[in-house]
Amino acid sequence: MVSRDGGIANGRRPGVLKQTAVKKRVLDKLNRSRPFRRMAHLASGLVRTWAPGLYEYMTDRLDILYKKHAFQQIFSGSIYPGATYNMGPQTATFLHTDAANLPFGLCTVTAFGDYDPKTSGHLILWDLGLIVEFPPGSTILLPSAIIAHGNVAVAEGEKRYSFTQWAAGGLFRWVEHKCQRDEDYFRGLDEEEYAEEKEKSRRRWKEGLDLFSKISDIESCSR
Numbered sequence: 001m002v003s004r005d006g007g008i009a010n011g012r013r014p015g016v017l018k019q020t021a022v023k024k025r026v027l028d029k030l031n032r033s034r035p036f037r038r039m040a041h042l043a044s045g046l047v048r049t050w051a052p053g054l055y056e057y058m059t060d061r062l063d064i065l066y067k068k069h070a071f072q073q074i075f076s077g078s079i080y081p082g083a084t085y086n087m088g089p090q091t092a093t094f095l096h097t098d099a100a101n102l103p104f105g106l107c108t109v110t111a112f113g114d115y116d117p118k119t120s121g122h123l124i125l126w127d128l129g130l131i132v133e134f135p136p137g138s139t140i141l142l143p144s145a146i147i148a149h150g151n152v153a154v155a156e157g158e159k160r161y162s163f164t165q166w167a168a169g170g171l172f173r174w175v176e177h178k179c180q181r182d183e184d185y186f187r188g189l190d191e192e193e194y195a196e197e198k199e200k201s202r203r204r205w206k207e208g209l210d211l212f213s214k215i216s217d218i219e220s221c222s223r
Contacts, residue, residue, distance in 0.1 A: 008082060053212070
């Protein structure tokens with residue numbers, strides 16, 4: 001399976017993923033194409049509709065990141081700083097988690113190709129005990145950093161591709177640490193500030209969980 005990643009990720013500091021000249025031309029062409037721009041905008045819009053709290057959290061911090069470092073978004077109008085093209089022609093993944101992504105974030109996965117979703121290409125959500133039919137053209141919002149996922153291989157002669165959008169968790173930590181490395185940020189804290197930061201870290205899982213919507217929240221927004 002051929003796979004291509006592009007966008008902004010985080011190592012020692014945020015940066016645009018490096019590409020060879022050939023890979024850059026391929027990614028630029030894909031990123032400019034109308035079908036993928038529409039997929040990207042649809043998936044981003046789904047997050048805004050179904051998880052508005054998370055959408056606001058991400059946009060607030062990523063706006064600071066883009067302005068501070070003059071980064072250019074892959075898709076204008078999409079919340080996501082990173083994207084992956086799985087070019088198949090028979091895309092299949094082993095069960096895995098995307099541990100570098102925002103833990104309480106939602107990545108998006110869109111499948112396309114020519115396969116029978118009744119017999120192949122199913123989405124596996126291992127921790128939930130679910131195997132889900134995932135026809136070509138389907139999109140899912142998935143907390144990929146914490147739920148093990150993969151997909152069933154397609155049959156001989158069938159084709160399956162996928163397009164994903166994601167956000168590296170380190171980008172948000174960078175912004176929340178005033179756009180500096182962790183060691184530099186913590187070095188500048190006094191004892192009281194350090195204790196507050198440790199307490200904030202202990203609360204983060206709960207605050208992240210609170211960014212997810214309940215059905216009642218969605219219903220109240222639509223009235």
